[in-house]
Amino acid sequence: MTAIVTNPPLSERKGLPAKRRRRRGVYPIVRVIALILIVLLFILPLVWMVIASLKNNVDIYDASKTIIFTPTLENYANVLSRNNYFVFIFNSFWVAFASTVLSLILGVPAAYAMSRFTMHKSALVVLLARIIPGVSLLVPWYFIFANLRLVGGFGVLILSHMFVALPLIVYIMISFFDSLPLELEEQAQVDGLTPIGAFLRTTLPLSVPGIATASILSFIFSWNNFMFALVLSGAHTKTLPVAIFNFVSYASIDWGSLMAASVVVTVPIMIIALFTQKYIVSGLTAGATKG
Incomplete structure (x- = not known):
């Protein structure tokens, strides 16, 4: 017996490469966003710890001096x-x-x-x-x-x-x-x-x-x-x-x-x-x- 091969409709054949192109365009963006979120999740607490170690207790509680402050050792x-x-x-x-x-x-x-x-x-x-x-x-x-x-x-x-x-x-x-x-x-x-x-x-x-x-x-x-x-x-x-x-x-x-x-x-x-x-x-x- 010979297998009967049926080709998909022309609209489906044209739409398949378009879907692949969209997926290829979306996946790198998703990976970059996920990588940025993971890096921020781990880095931000460390950055805050280092910055807070250079402040006095008054500046730590002052929200207006989160970034701009006078560092101290x-x-x-x-x-x-x-x-x-x-x-x-x-x-x-x-x-x-x-x-x-x-x-x-x-x-x-x-x-x-x-x-x-x-x-x-x-x-x-x-x-x-x-x-x-x-x-x-x-x-x-x-x-x-x-x-x-x-x-x-x-x-x-x-x-x-x-x-x-x-x-x-x-x-x-x-x-x-x-x-x-x-x-x-x-x-x-x-x-x-x-x-x-x-x-x-x-x-x-x-x-x-x-x-x-x-x-x-x-x-x-x-x-x-x-x-x-x-x-x-x-x-x-x-x-x-x-x-x-x-x-x-x-x-x-x-x-x-x-x-x-x-x-x-x-x-x-x-x-x-x-x-x-x-x-x-x-x-x-x-x-x-x-x-």
Whole structure:
């Protein structure tokens, strides 16, 4: 049997290219508008924060001085010198650095084992640990660490941040190791290396983009974490997000200093994300095309 092909009416054939041309003309406009809205949604709060950090409290409440005002650095002087925020910056950096390094030391070999030996149940447990909200563990943690007299020290902060950083690193690195061919390690073992040696000399150097991604995301989480540090830190181990609350009192809020402190917290992470974005993208998409 031969199929009968019927041509559409001439009006429909003429109208189809016109519709396509209209769609091609509309879609770029929609994309540009959507992109502008998304950029404004994320940029405007940051711009307002920076502008407010250069105003005194009177100018912040004055709507006529939203754009035109006399800038001042008094808020930054108040934050960095009078309130000794360099100590809080060091505390945040030390907790973020230590929790990230320890999580990498434990998480990278664990992710390698789960990937190469197809430990799907263990990977599921790691994923569940990543999903569990941290606030549900704060009360048990505080009870245990308080009885051990560890509350207020750096150790308890580092351990609490590792609870989130370690599953994150394992989850990212499992996908990255899955994307690396097993033949490279087999060839290294044929050349005389042990399985551990093949991992250290072949697989680990190739996994640098994934390690960089996991490290950056873990560091950013720890730097921005507020809840764990609020409950478990002490007067000498207070981190930046908790220290910002020094400008919030029962009767009033020092908005200028609060915005200046927020800029101090935000700018380092924005710089890190800006210069390491290629590692983040390459690491997160490493296992996307596998198979």
